[in-house]
Amino acid sequence: MGDIREILKLCAECIKGNLGEGDLLEKLLAEARKLGLSEEFARRLLGLMLDERHRIRGEVTPPSGLKLREFASKVQELQRGGEKVMRLELGEPDFSAPPSVVEAACRALQEGLSKYGPATGIKELRQALASKLSERFGVDLKLDNVVITAGGTFAVYGSIEAVTKPGDEVVVIEPAWPLYAHQIRWLGRRVLAIKTRFEDDWDPVEELQEKVSKLTKLIILNYPNNPTGKILDKGSLKAVLELAEDVGAWVLSDEVYMDFCYKDRFVSTLEFPIEKKIVVNSFSKTWGMTGFRVGYIVSDPEIAMKVARAQNTAMTCIPEFVQRAALAALNDEESARRNVELVGERLKILYEELSKSKLIEVKPPEGAMYVFPRIKIKGFDSWKFAWMLLERKRVSIAPGACFGEDYNNHLRISAVLDGEPLREACRRIREAIEEYS
Amino acid sequence: MGDIREILKLCAECIKGNLGEGDLLEKLLAEARKLGLSEEFARRLLGLMLDERHRIRGEVTPPSGLKLREFASKVQELQRGGEKVMRLELGEPDFSAPPSVVEAACRALQEGLSKYGPATGIKELRQALASKLSERFGVDLKLDNVVITAGGTFAVYGSIEAVTKPGDEVVVIEPAWPLYAHQIRWLGRRVLAIKTRFEDDWDPVEELQEKVSKLTKLIILNYPNNPTGKILDKGSLKAVLELAEDVGAWVLSDEVYMDFCYKDRFVSTLEFPIEKKIVVNSFSKTWGMTGFRVGYIVSDPEIAMKVARAQNTAMTCIPEFVQRAALAALNDEESARRNVELVGERLKILYEELSKSKLIEVKPPEGAMYVFPRIKIKGFDSWKFAWMLLERKRVSIAPGACFGEDYNNHLRISAVLDGEPLREACRRIREAIEEYS
Numbered sequence: 106m107g108d109i110r111e112i113l114k115l116c117a118e119c120i121k122g123n124l125g126e127g128d129l130l131e132k133l134l135a136e137a138r139k140l141g142l143s144e145e146f147a148r149r150l151l152g153l154m155l156d157e158r159h160r161i162r163g164e165v166t167p168p169s170g171l172k173l174r175e176f177a178s179k180v181q182e183l184q185r186g187g188e189k190v191m192r193l194e195l196g197e198p199d200f201s202a203p204p205s206v207v208e209a210a211c212r213a214l215q216e217g218l219s220k221y222g223p224a225t226g227i228k229e230l231r232q233a234l235a236s237k238l239s240e241r242f243g244v245d246l247k248l249d250n251v252v253i254t255a256g257g258t259f260a261v262y263g264s265i266e267a268v269t270k271p272g273d274e275v276v277v278i279e280p281a282w283p284l285y286a287h288q289i290r291w292l293g294r295r296v297l298a299i300k301t302r303f304e305d306d307w308d309p310v311e312e313l314q315e316k317v318s319k320l321t322k323l324i325i326l327n328y329p330n331n332p333t334g335k336i337l338d339k340g341s342l343k344a345v346l347e348l349a350e351d352v353g354a355w356v357l358s359d360e361v362y363m364d365f366c367y368k369d370r371f372v373s374t375l376e377f378p379i380e381k382k383i384v385v386n387s388f389s390k391t392w393g394m395t396g397f398r399v400g401y402i403v404s405d406p407e408i409a410m411k412v413a414r415a416q417n418t419a420m421t422c423i424p425e426f427v428q429r430a431a432l433a434a435l436n437d438e439e440s441a442r443r444n445v446e447l448v449g450e451r452l453k454i455l456y457e458e459l460s461k462s463k464l465i466e467v468k469p470p471e472g473a474m475y476v477f478p479r480i481k482i483k484g485f486d487s488w489k490f491a492w493m494l495l496e497r498k499r500v501s502i503a504p505g506a507c508f509g510e511d512y513n514n515h516l517r518i519s520a521v522l523d524g525e526p527l528r529e530a531c532r533r534i535r536e537a538i539e540e541y542s
Numbered sequence: 543m544g545d546i547r548e549i550l551k552l553c554a555e556c557i558k559g560n561l562g563e564g565d566l567l568e569k570l571l572a573e574a575r576k577l578g579l580s581e582e583f584a585r586r587l588l589g590l591m592l593d594e595r596h597r598i599r600g601e602v603t604p605p606s607g608l609k610l611r612e613f614a615s616k617v618q619e620l621q622r623g624g625e626k627v628m629r630l631e632l633g634e635p636d637f638s639a640p641p642s643v644v645e646a647a648c649r650a651l652q653e654g655l656s657k658y659g660p661a662t663g664i665k666e667l668r669q670a671l672a673s674k675l676s677e678r679f680g681v682d683l684k685l686d687n688v689v690i691t692a693g694g695t696f697a698v699y700g701s702i703e704a705v706t707k708p709g710d711e712v713v714v715i716e717p718a719w720p721l722y723a724h725q726i727r728w729l730g731r732r733v734l735a736i737k738t739r740f741e742d743d744w745d746p747v748e749e750l751q752e753k754v755s756k757l758t759k760l761i762i763l764n765y766p767n768n769p770t771g772k773i774l775d776k777g778s779l780k781a782v783l784e785l786a787e788d789v790g791a792w793v794l795s796d797e798v799y800m801d802f803c804y805k806d807r808f809v810s811t812l813e814f815p816i817e818k819k820i821v822v823n824s825f826s827k828t829w830g831m832t833g834f835r836v837g838y839i840v841s842d843p844e845i846a847m848k849v850a851r852a853q854n855t856a857m858t859c860i861p862e863f864v865q866r867a868a869l870a871a872l873n874d875e876e877s878a879r880r881n882v883e884l885v886g887e888r889l890k891i892l893y894e895e896l897s898k899s900k901l902i903e904v905k906p907p908e909g910a911m912y913v914f915p916r917i918k919i920k921g922f923d924s925w926k927f928a929w930m931l932l933e934r935k936r937v938s939i940a941p942g943a944c945f946g947e948d949y950n951n952h953l954r955i956s957a958v959l960d961g962e963p964l965r966e967a968c969r970r971i972r973e974a975i976e977e978y979s
Contacts, residue, residue, distance in 0.1 A: 109561070109566055113570060115545065115546075115548055116579070116583075116587070119549065120579070132547055133546055136550040140554040142594060143597060146590060146593075146594045153583060156583075157583045160580060197657060201656065202654075207651045207652060211652070214639075214648055217638045217639075219644075219831065219834055220634060220638075255857040258856065262855065262856050271708070284855070293708070293730075395656070396655070396659060396859070396861050396863070398857060418724060418728050419692075419696055419856055420835060421695045421835065424833050424834055425833055426833075
């Protein structure tokens, strides 16, 4: 009879010791096999021990973008108090859903399309997406490859659940949308952060090749990127996908900004013949439908079913009238084109205006809805600056620190204001930077 | 340096041994304290070992209602093929959302209320619910006690996440809506099933007193009950809540059928001054809004925030136009009253008609939308009967086996058809029962 106290004693030694994750896992797996225990048990045990090591060493978990939410609340408070604030901190377009979408939602509501539906989403929308994406990217997708989700957020959440287990390592490329790491930790998986740099043109390939290993179960990509606007060229994307294939890891490619591509043609991960891929997308950005909460994943049918099952477990299904609205959006290419053009013009303005300051380094925008300039001031504190900018100039931006601890000398500025106000906001940002230094 | 292989060897002995959960946990907790490891680590380790024991012993996890979904798909297929099926297997009212609700949703859509919103839900709806519930149950709820969720489903899911940890024990009272156990296992918690019986009038108190222990972290209640229609009287509810308090467990009271109460006044768990309580509710049943996916939880502000955080993590927020529809529903008491009356009349018909068979024992309905009769045939197989009934008589019901393995001689029949068709369906059920025996 194994003594449970002895187990804990040994665990404590391991946790407090210095053996690396890879070594620990290898030993655990070999021993589990011998003892007739499952690989999953060994992996989860490792995850548990690493979590506890983390806790004991007092390693602080980053704040998951919660501070940005508090900041946004403060901005709203000012606005409610009658103050005018030029808001550039949001990850949400200022344009609303087009009339075609609103009408489709209302029509569906009036027709009583508000009953329980399949957790996979309705067939019409899945089929329409399969056809549209097949045509656009020259691939052959079927309805079974597509599952409709509660926004891009659940698409990512459900995908992480579908292809990894607690304790597994998931790679996030920083700077990154904070929710990735937050979701990974929330689900009991472990984050391996890969850092990219302004001076390397945000290229992740080398760092990935160095850090990704057999321990890696999933790599999350997001191009066009939030916050940098970077788009990975086809060669680099190929290198990353091959690397994932080499180590047996899944790739989750978050392509919610795919339409906001201002540099060549957008190349989707769908176009590559690797097996372990999930593409995530959303109607939120292209059609200004953030509050509808509708997105989708594309993967092999088995993974698609797993994501549907996760969605069924958490929320049964998503409203059919919302899905009918999404279907209308898909057919409203004119609105999509107009929105994409609008954001492109604004990104040019942001680039032009911010470049006027010698203290601001900004790259020509490639895609998404953001610029992520670097501030050439030693010891620059992006949070301090954000508060100062808000208080003195009534402009709000997202501090670089929200996207990874190495980005405190960056700002994320969103293309969510029209031309003239946007120029004015940039003028104020330049002024505030001068005053800061 | 602790040897990780030795750990696994000892774990394997423990897993394959016969030491009970309580003993294992006690030893683990005592040792963890001595070693400076967290209680959470010890608990999660135990959960892990018990899961593995479960796997090794080949204990089969119940099918989580998936079979019922397959059955429903088959029914839909028949319907699409032009067959008329009288559907009584659904957990969904046949009435649709009232015009007031549809109009409110459309108005909100047209006003552009389709942007990101707070993960807690909009203040207006939270405040309206706090006021309404306070008045109805004589309590003093504030906006901070209420969080709007993606249906009752996420309300339960987020609540389990908020008050328990992986490895924790959660009590479910059977017969039960299969999603409870499914969610609990999905989240890595452990199910302790309490069985109630027809001949004891479905009373759970005694069995709870016997099985609930310090290991129990959460007890899920659901009255008026799906599938039995049972309503716990005030004395029994009090006894259960006191028991929970004694062992330090949380109570989650799923009150989605609270309006469908045909026996005295409905007594909510909100009325009891215990601290560790969460009440779950939904707009789905009372107003026929199943496909809107909107519900809510009521708890202390700290737990409410945790549920909101879970929702934020999984889906960012829920659509504002859906919440505006819910607000309109709350003010449409007339529709609620009409729906509740309708279901009440149908339950009476079900009781009356099913009582005509000597092979069917059915209790006078107390609440919810179901009857859960017992079939007096030795060796009765509820799944076999359901298929036979569908094939021969074109009536669909939910087999009792869906709600727990002890209920194979029961059927769940939903009050979701109008009077005359409902009588006809009951006639066919009686016939089929005669033919079965």
